[in-house]
Amino acid sequence: MMQLSMRRALLRALTAAGVAFALPASSAFAADTLRVSAIPDESPTELQRKFEPLGKYLEQQLGMPVKFVPVTDYAAVVEALGAGKVDLAWLGGFTYVQAKLRTNGTAVPLVQREEDARFTSKFITARDDIKSFADLKGKRFAFGSPSSTSGHLMPRFFLGKEGIAPDTDFANIAFSGAHDATAAFVAAGKVDAGALNASVWDKLVASGKVDTAKVRVFATTPPYFDYNWTVRGDLDVGLQAKIRAAFLALDPAKPEHKAILELQRAARFIPTEPANYDGIESAARAAGLLK
Structure with a gap:
């Protein structure tokens, strides 16, 4: 937080001195701490156990602290992402669709497990x-x-x-x-x-x-697309790219990476895109779960 305060103080000082800045539409600076959450599809202790080594890996890859933010239910993850209270979230296909609607289409699905293409x-x-x-x-x-x-x-x-x-x-x-x-x-x-x-x-x-x-x-059931890691759309685009690259770099041939992948029940992570979840949205509307 001190580093961010110093940056803001410097910005104010330079602005007062007449130096103009053109800031991008997305966040001006990457977050000092990456706040990560997940839908509570298993017990809280299990979610924390699964995330701990992944969180440490992300800290090493991103060069910044990573904090897990537990929530009480699925809706809370969607709201936290939409309100900018978390930066990265592990979502199911349906909660991604809900997050997309909650954020007016700005939430960005970065990666999914290879298994999630045929869940x-x-x-x-x-x-x-x-x-x-x-x-x-x-x-x-x-x-x-x-x-x-x-x-x-x-x-x-x-x-x-x-x-x-x-x-x-x-x-x-x-x-x-x-x-x-x-x-x-x-x-x-x-x-x-x-x-x-x-x-x-x-x-x-x-x-x-x-x-x-x-x-x-x-x-x-027949197969369908499911889980993914999604970021809030106004997260610094450079940080988004680093997060995606970190997941894609997980290599099951490396013992330290294999342990992380096994906890995530993933053979490996692959890129994903919003169109992969169009079928989920259609199913939700057909079932009357989206208006």
């Missing part, structure tokens, strides 16, 4: 009598967050394609708030079935946090 959601159950979508009628069902792409929007969209109208065909709809919570709901019998993203499901299985002898996948 899927899993439908899970612990009941023996649920083997197909038709068997869900009259049952209790759990989505994740209402703003989740892979935990709500796309499962709801594909349920519609299968002739299931969740609001009328399910006995009850619960929103667990996060993918791991949805799996816990199903395992505990709080609901009869649920939907969560394939990446979290695979992680829960690999870590032994879900018993596949009791909870099983009975359907998988």
